[in-house]
Amino acid sequence: MNQEIQAHDGSIWSIRFSPDGRYLASAGEDCVIHVWEVSEFERKREENGACNPFVAMVCNGSPEPTLAVASSVDGSNREKKRRARFLEGRRSVSSDRLMLPEHVFALSEKPIRTFMGHSEDVLDLCWSKSQYLLSSSMDKTVKLWHISSTSCLKTFSHSDYVTCIQFNPVDDRYFISGSLDEKVRIWSIQNREIVDWKDLHEMITAACYTPDGQSALIGSHKGSCHIYDTSDNMLLQKKQID
Template sequence: VSFLSRIIGNKKRGALPTHGQDASDPGDGRPEGMDAHLFSHSTDNVGFSPQYPQPPQYIKVRSKFKREKEIDHLFLSQQLRGGHQKATTFPLVSRTATEIASHTQAREDPVWALEFSKDGKYLAAAGHDKTVRVWAVISSPEERRDFEDAGSPQGGQGASPSPLRAPVFHPTPFRLYEGHESTVIDLSWSKNNFLLSSSFDKTVRLWHISRNECLCTFKHAEYVPSIQFHPRDDRFFLAGSLDLKLRLWSIPDKSVAFWAQLPEMITAVAFTPDGKSCIAGTLGGQLHFYETDNLKYSTHIHVRSNRGKKSRGSKITNIQAMNFPPDKPYGNLKILVSSNDSRVRLYNMRDKSLQAKFKGHVNNETQIRATFSDDGRYVVSGSEDKKTHIWSIDPGDAEKGEQPLEVFESNSSMTIASLLAPTKTRQALSASEDPIYDLCNPPPVTLVSRTESIHSSRPPTESENGQEIPSGETTTNRTAGSPAYVARNVHPGGHIIVTAEYSGSIRVYRQDCAYMK
């Protein structure tokens, strides 16, 4: 006993060794987003034994005018490359964002457009390097196993154990679309996974997720800063150009169905959710409203401050229309407008009145776009000060009459784009045996007989006689989840935030909804 006490030390009985502080405590030394480590730790830690170090600390999230934080317990899950350089994926040695940035400063490829597909299964990004990249969400256990096998370190005895990882996307792009001759500045998905890309080469190109080649090219007289698919009919899309013309293109006819002349250069366009109306924003801060049929003019408003330097109006960088509540097709229609006066404004479509103004971010020169979350609870935007800003739309959470805000430093250079992943992305990820989501919402367990247990314990590609089963055929069936389990798979506390920065890096942040466990 005395010999062991010299080695172990004189500790009180029952005391646990401490290796760092609990990152969930308030006031702790959490790193900023740009200094966050990629989330990974040894598989020995899965048992949550206190003598092993815990995962990296969560990222510091600051809140203003908010009683309680909602976007907390964030960690850096994955880093992708939107430019020419290769993606940083697990299980490489964890490096801080500052170190990663030092390797990428030699060549900057800004990502100007970032967009999730309507089904939540794909993320498209494009920018300065003229290439459109599409990443697929890891959505099945087989895909996750393939990812783990591809990233597992090689080596025999003495090799370090493979780390536990929580990626969202396959590190290798699912599609690489090439053909544009200049910077790509906007993207738009249709409900059937067609993808439009507009570029400084004065063209709009059409792609589909099932094909590698361009399906069609639509030429314009000037740059096309903004495009959007018709929300109900894939055959049409809206394009706003610097030649002052708003065009409604017919894809089957490869021609302009209707067009309208505006008094200023068009910098942003959008449809209303029913597709019956469309909106165009201009360089001088005007919003013009049209009926989609024949592009018949309706009215216009001026987006500007009441006083100060910005009272003349600033360039509109993005427009988004959404029904509230989002699941009601005939709800209260609201318009979200981003502009180059570092303001995001919320308008009521019915009477064009200003309902709310979101501020705190910096957007004076770049094409930063604020967007709604798909559930209508948040507005998220990048910023020229390297941060991501997330405002709560619910007025009941506001203090002092200001819009509740949560902000974190997400990049080492300007954060050009920030998106909250849609609910369908979280649902797809939860079906892949994701380590965070499975701990948050454990999958159903069914008791089976001894024979069935032995049978199901074999690898999914091996039959009873030891022969391999062709790919696509398995000998086990997954247990169907209860309605309550399926409902919990939306993981409302497990948000995924994707950001793109000026250097070309795309970072995936995740909210740890299983931190209590």
């Protein structure tokens, strides 16, 4: 199975499936967020019963980037490292791969929803279980959307590029953000305010909650990893790995 879609103008920096697998969001250099419907979803196994892995791959090696859905050639689970998306030279060829064991799927030929509102590249996306979508951008904002509307619901301002975001996996009234201003923040969506923040004195390039929402891992451009206790939506440093 192979599907190729003309998805965006310019590089694609982020693709994310919704938790229920019904939608896929994509965004990048053109400042636009597209949401695609997963229109086909079935299991496929090889004769020996092993899963045949499939890969959703974003390719920008051509003048017109495409969103491709294709079966994996060698079945490996290796993922290419994300290139620094906020540095000069980010137009170089890159790809993001999301391995999907057991599943074959097709996307709608056209997006079922398009979100517009960012003025610079969109760097990261994150879905909640209730179909809300967060987007972070080089325009120094995080925006909140919902699949049911094209309107931006809320905007959360930062002082530099926002490189990474994630909803709290057990309480999506909160999310974490990392920025090139060297600060990690936990936000209350309802109150549109910062609940807690820490200055790492290093540009933040990655942020991720643990599945139980009790801890978060923060990565920096210097290669260090900071582990925080995030219970009660506060940031208490537990460990640093250099």
